[in-house]
Amino acid sequence: MISLLDLCRRIESGALSPNDALCESLATIAQADSEIGAFVAVDAGVRPGGAGPLQGIAVAVKDIMDTADLPTEYGSPIYSGWRPKADASIVALLRRAGGSVIGKAATTPFAFLDPAATRNPHNTAHTPGGSSSGSAAAVAAGMVPLAFGTQTGGSVIRPASYCGVAAIKPSFRILPTVGTKTYSWSLDTPGLFAATIADVAYALAALTGRDEMRIDQRAPEAPKIGLVLQDFAGDPEDASREALERAVSAASRAGATVIDLSLPDPVSAAFPEHPTIQDFEVRQALAWEYDHHRDALPPILRESLDAAQGITPVQYDAARRITNRARIALRDVFSDCDVLLTYAAPGAAPKGLSSTGNSRFNRLWTLMGNPCVSVPGLYDGADLPVGIQVIASFGADDKALAAAAFLEKAIQDYQS
Amino acid sequence: MISLLDLCRRIESGALSPNDALCESLATIAQADSEIGAFVAVDAGVRPGGAGPLQGIAVAVKDIMDTADLPTEYGSPIYSGWRPKADASIVALLRRAGGSVIGKAATTPFAFLDPAATRNPHNTAHTPGGSSSGSAAAVAAGMVPLAFGTQTGGSVIRPASYCGVAAIKPSFRILPTVGTKTYSWSLDTPGLFAATIADVAYALAALTGRDEMRIDQRAPEAPKIGLVLQDFAGDPEDASREALERAVSAASRAGATVIDLSLPDPVSAAFPEHPTIQDFEVRQALAWEYDHHRDALPPILRESLDAAQGITPVQYDAARRITNRARIALRDVFSDCDVLLTYAAPGAAPKGLSSTGNSRFNRLWTLMGNPCVSVPGLYDGADLPVGIQVIASFGADDKALAAAAFLEKAIQDYQS
Numbered sequence: 001m002i003s004l005l006d007l008c009r010r011i012e013s014g015a016l017s018p019n020d021a022l023c024e025s026l027a028t029i030a031q032a033d034s035e036i037g038a039f040v041a042v043d044a045g046v047r048p049g050g051a052g053p054l055q056g057i058a059v060a061v062k063d064i065m066d067t068a069d070l071p072t073e074y075g076s077p078i079y080s081g082w083r084p085k086a087d088a089s090i091v092a093l094l095r096r097a098g099g100s101v102i103g104k105a106a107t108t109p110f111a112f113l114d115p116a117a118t119r120n121p122h123n124t125a126h127t128p129g130g131s132s133s134g135s136a137a138a139v140a141a142g143m144v145p146l147a148f149g150t151q152t153g154g155s156v157i158r159p160a161s162y163c164g165v166a167a168i169k170p171s172f173r174i175l176p177t178v179g180t181k182t183y184s185w186s187l188d189t190p191g192l193f194a195a196t197i198a199d200v201a202y203a204l205a206a207l208t209g210r211d212e213m214r215i216d217q218r219a220p221e222a223p224k225i226g227l228v229l230q231d232f233a234g235d236p237e238d239a240s241r242e243a244l245e246r247a248v249s250a251a252s253r254a255g256a257t258v259i260d261l262s263l264p265d266p267v268s269a270a271f272p273e274h275p276t277i278q279d280f281e282v283r284q285a286l287a288w289e290y291d292h293h294r295d296a297l298p299p300i301l302r303e304s305l306d307a308a309q310g311i312t313p314v315q316y317d318a319a320r321r322i323t324n325r326a327r328i329a330l331r332d333v334f335s336d337c338d339v340l341l342t343y344a345a346p347g348a349a350p351k352g353l354s355s356t357g358n359s360r361f362n363r364l365w366t367l368m369g370n371p372c373v374s375v376p377g378l379y380d381g382a383d384l385p386v387g388i389q390v391i392a393s394f395g396a397d398d399k400a401l402a403a404a405a406f407l408e409k410a411i412q413d414y415q416s
Numbered sequence: 417m418i419s420l421l422d423l424c425r426r427i428e429s430g431a432l433s434p435n436d437a438l439c440e441s442l443a444t445i446a447q448a449d450s451e452i453g454a455f456v457a458v459d460a461g462v463r464p465g466g467a468g469p470l471q472g473i474a475v476a477v478k479d480i481m482d483t484a485d486l487p488t489e490y491g492s493p494i495y496s497g498w499r500p501k502a503d504a505s506i507v508a509l510l511r512r513a514g515g516s517v518i519g520k521a522a523t524t525p526f527a528f529l530d531p532a533a534t535r536n537p538h539n540t541a542h543t544p545g546g547s548s549s550g551s552a553a554a555v556a557a558g559m560v561p562l563a564f565g566t567q568t569g570g571s572v573i574r575p576a577s578y579c580g581v582a583a584i585k586p587s588f589r590i591l592p593t594v595g596t597k598t599y600s601w602s603l604d605t606p607g608l609f610a611a612t613i614a615d616v617a618y619a620l621a622a623l624t625g626r627d628e629m630r631i632d633q634r635a636p637e638a639p640k641i642g643l644v645l646q647d648f649a650g651d652p653e654d655a656s657r658e659a660l661e662r663a664v665s666a667a668s669r670a671g672a673t674v675i676d677l678s679l680p681d682p683v684s685a686a687f688p689e690h691p692t693i694q695d696f697e698v699r700q701a702l703a704w705e706y707d708h709h710r711d712a713l714p715p716i717l718r719e720s721l722d723a724a725q726g727i728t729p730v731q732y733d734a735a736r737r738i739t740n741r742a743r744i745a746l747r748d749v750f751s752d753c754d755v756l757l758t759y760a761a762p763g764a765a766p767k768g769l770s771s772t773g774n775s776r777f778n779r780l781w782t783l784m785g786n787p788c789v790s791v792p793g794l795y796d797g798a799d800l801p802v803g804i805q806v807i808a809s810f811g812a813d814d815k816a817l818a819a820a821a822f823l824e825k826a827i828q829d830y831q832s
Binding site: 082 | 484495498501502503505507508509511512589592593594595598601602624625626697700701703704705707708728729733811
């Protein structure tokens with residue numbers, strides 16, 4: 001994988017030109033992507049942006065984010081060859097920071113559950129996860145130092161876990177969704193993929209102007225960690241259970257305090273409300289597609305939209321009230337600890353490309369809007385990556401990143 | 417003006433065909449719009465939708481809402497001739513209810529303050545208000561029975577007041593913004609214009625499936641009204657002061673209780689935070705337009721965007737915290753009354769077309785997300801309309817509409 005920070009340092013020192021950095025990515029894509037399928041469009045004429053913290057950085061942009069100079073197809077033949085007029089806001093922020101869109105990353109259709117054609121770079125017989133399939137795979141395969149994705153259920157943290165890369169789903173609306181195809185306006189959250197936690201943090205700071213996100217210039221302090229097993233979401237597979245156990249051992253050995261933590265009842269009670277909110281909103285968000293192109297929708301999405309037509313405003317309003325109570329109750333949890341630690345996914349990437357895996361350990365946190373980070377570095381018996389998920393209070397993305405970096409290093413030290 | 421409910425009754429009884437209802441609107445537009453300038457595009461081939469509560473209803477859709485079959489230009493030459501791929505969600509909901517888009521209503525560029533070319537039907541030397549200029553004017557001139565607009569500061573309630581029509585800015589996100597050009601994602605709220613409060617309520621019920629919004633089948637009860645003068649927003653002109661006084665007299669005579677009410681300090685404290693949130697978000701929402709077409713932006717918007725580049729994330733986060741505290745404090749206000757009553761605008765529509773008026777009596781309520789209704793029926797000494805504004809607690813759009821209908825009738829009875 002390409003470390004974004006390493007690349008920036010080489011560019012800043014003059015050892016590498018911004019243009020050569022982009023060309024290296026183009027060469028890797030040309031060499032590797034026929035097997036992986038991370039990209040649906042590549043800009044062979046990509047050029048460096050102006051001076052800025054991301055100058056020379058090639059970014060894979062999920063293809064539900066509008067680009068004025070590349071097609072944007074939302075993973076669907078309904079939008080075949082579609083060319084938006086303007087860049088999505090997150091793309092405009094990237095260009096302001098000097099970064100370059102090297103291509104559009106494969107997405108599941110409209111970022112739901114029907115798989116994209118992308119393969120997992122760690123084992124091409126396995127899914128990379130979804131819906132940000134191409135974004136996670138492009139970073140994992142060393143094609144780009146940074147990729148943009150989105151999460152409505154678990155579409156950032158899950159593919160990061162399956163592909164063994166670092167990722168953040170920041171606090172809700174810290175990164176803008178303008179110009180990104182809407183699935184659920186209460187849930188859709190842009191996220192970032194990179195090789196390491198420090199890389200992700202640097203990119204988030206560069207895009208948002210929130211310099212406190214950076215963690216590359218300070219040693220992370222030992223955090224107080226609340227261990228959360230999310231029983232309401234069912235049992236994990238052995239791979240995820242063992243990964244979490246090893247992370248706890250590593251963190252403890254490195255000096256962190258780890259306490260077992262039960263989520264308050266109002267928080268657990270919100271878990272089953274996620275689909276009600278998501279489905280009631282997508283039935284409006286994709287109303288035109290459903291009414292005019294139902295037969296061109298992929299089967300899982302079409303069935304989900306069929307079922308969603310029956311949800312009532314009363315059910316939706318009740319789900320929002322339960323969610324609001326949960327958000328308030330969740331604040332108190334962070335008086336006992338700096339961050340929460342839990343599973344990033346039920347296990348390693350499932351075999352086959354017919355499913356993108358399951359978001360049951362991610363959904364609640366998307367609904368709450370809290371920052372979530374997937375920490376790389378752990379593997380199952382078959383050498384497939386297994387992430388762990390760090391969660392901080394709303395707006396404390398810097399704390400989530402610092403604790404994730406602490407865990408990332410603790411895991412490296414523990415295994416060496 | 418055309419009453420939506422009257423039209424629906426005539427269509428339902430067979431006295432009028434849906435197609436003839438649309439043709440009547442086309443004829444009125446052809447006759448009157450060269451003087452008013454409410455429309456930027458008209459669909460001369462408009463056809464009735466399928467069976468539904470809005471079948472045969474011609475709707476003027478603000479031109480920041482995407483339509484697949486008509487150009488969508490956001491009031492800006494940057495988007496001259498632009499044709500989106502899909503309908504905005506609110507347009508798709510309209511078609512599901514059987515309604516028809518008869519044309520695109522003039523909007524100020526990107527729904528900010530630079531005026532559109534539309535004139536006030538009550539006196540063409542005066543502004544109709546903005547940013548939903550064409551939507552309010554099209555209803556006021558009797559061209560259509562229903563129009564869609566949006567409000568980020570005061571862009572629904574203010575033009576409704578200036579044009580003497582009924583309008584609702586519903587609770588935040590009860591009507592979807594998907595496919596509507598974003599200015600500020602925390603503030604942008606779609607709204608509806610029609611001849612009477614009952615018409616607006618019927619349309620809102622038809623679009624959302626929230627039947628409790630309808631008020632045409634029950635007599636409104638006398639509400640307990642909290643009178644709010646919004647001192648923090650400055651003094652009103654005589655026209656608005658007198659309109660509010662007459663509304664209070666009419667309401668009291670009709671049996672309503674009216675109490676003087678001071679907003680709690682945390683609520684008033686949020687008033688000056690509106691521009692910080694709006695401007696920090698629009699700087700991201702219109703980043704592509706600013707970076708690629710700054711010279712094509714109109715002067716007021718361009719200056720505002722220039723200034724917005726200096727707002728820091730720290731200032732934005734502080735504004736959001738103050739806003740959240742205000743929303744919580746505002747809930748308690750409604751334990752003392754059913755609705756609030758206040759000015760809809762500083763006065764009657766200003767003379768000239770160089771300004772669309774001022775949103776200072778609307779901004780706080782957009783920021784709070786509460787449902788706001790402008791009640792028609794009052795006029796100043798020059799026979800220009802002056803609205804009054806009814807506000808209910810979040811989610812209680814039915815209460816706002818019922819109290820507004822009570823006031824609408826009380827004002828009619830008082831003046832006759």
